[in-house]
Amino acid sequence: MALVVKDLGRSPGTMRTLNEHVPAPSDLGVALIGVKEGSDVELDLRLEAVHEGILVSGSVSVEVSGECGRCLDPLAYDLEVNVQELFFYEGIELSDEEDDEEQRRVEHDLIDLEPVLRDAVVTMLPFQPVCREDCQGLCSECGVRLEDEPGHHHEVIDPRWAALADLAKTDRQTD
Numbered sequence: 001m002a003l004v005v006k007d008l009g010r011s012p013g014t015m016r017t018l019n020e021h022v023p024a025p026s027d028l029g030v031a032l033i034g035v036k037e038g039s040d041v042e043l044d045l046r047l048e049a050v051h052e053g054i055l056v057s058g059s060v061s062v063e064v065s066g067e068c069g070r071c072l073d074p075l076a077y078d079l080e081v082n083v084q085e086l087f088f089y090e091g092i093e094l095s096d097e098e099d100d101e102e103q104r105r106v107e108h109d110l111i112d113l114e115p116v117l118r119d120a121v122v123t124m125l126p127f128q129p130v131c132r133e134d135c136q137g138l139c140s141e142c143g144v145r146l147e148d149e150p151g152h153h154h155e156v157i158d159p160r161w162a163a164l165a166d167l168a169k170t171d172r173q174t175d
Contacts, residue, residue: 001025001117006109008049010089015048024062025114028121033066033075033129035121043113045083053088053106060117069128070137071145081120087111 001022008014020043028035035041045058060083065076087104104116136146141154157165 001113002110003047003113004109005047005049005054005087005106005111008047008054011049012051013049015046018043018045018047018058025118028062028118029064029066030122030125030127032069033064033125035062035064039063041117050086053086054111055084055086056111056113056116057082057084059083060120062121064125066129068131068135068137070130070135071147072138073131075129075131079121079124081124083116083120085116 003018008016022041022043023038024035024041026037028037040063042061043058044061045056048055048057059080061078061080063076064079065074067074085104087106089106104111138145139152139154144152146152
């Protein structure tokens with residue numbers, strides 16, 4: 001997702017807007033939820049030349065899909081995230097406080113938006129997505145959906161007492 005910014009030059013105050021639909025890159029998500037590769041990413045951005053580089057700000061809209069972390073039902077929703085990133089011009093010296101590896105650069109009059117989109121979208125995704133806050137999930141013993149069987153339970157015998165339970169059964173059978 002490289003954008004040509006040669007038209008902005010190095011003239012602070014020069015600006016242009018970008019309203020485009022682009023295909024989503026791969027791996028834009030986490031294990032249970034994310035943006036499908038190739039799906040529509042709506043960019044509504046403003047690119048502005050400033051003294052140090054190109055300031056990109058605006059919003060990105062995507063359709064997120066995945067599955068509930070409790071019951072594994074599919075879920076989908078639209079997500080809009082705000083983006084603001086400064087791409088430094090080549091040759092600009094950074095202060096000691098700024099780590100050169102963490103800063104984005106304008107390289108050969110191009111800026112790469114993919115890492116910025118990835119950072120913005122993935123950090124807004126839930127770590128454990130749920131279809132509803134009160135989702136009961138699946139039974140840990142047999143996998144039955146607890147929403148479908150509200151009274152579902154298993155009699156769990158403490159393994160330390162299992163031998164005594166077997167003795168009680170044999171005593172009842174001999175009586």
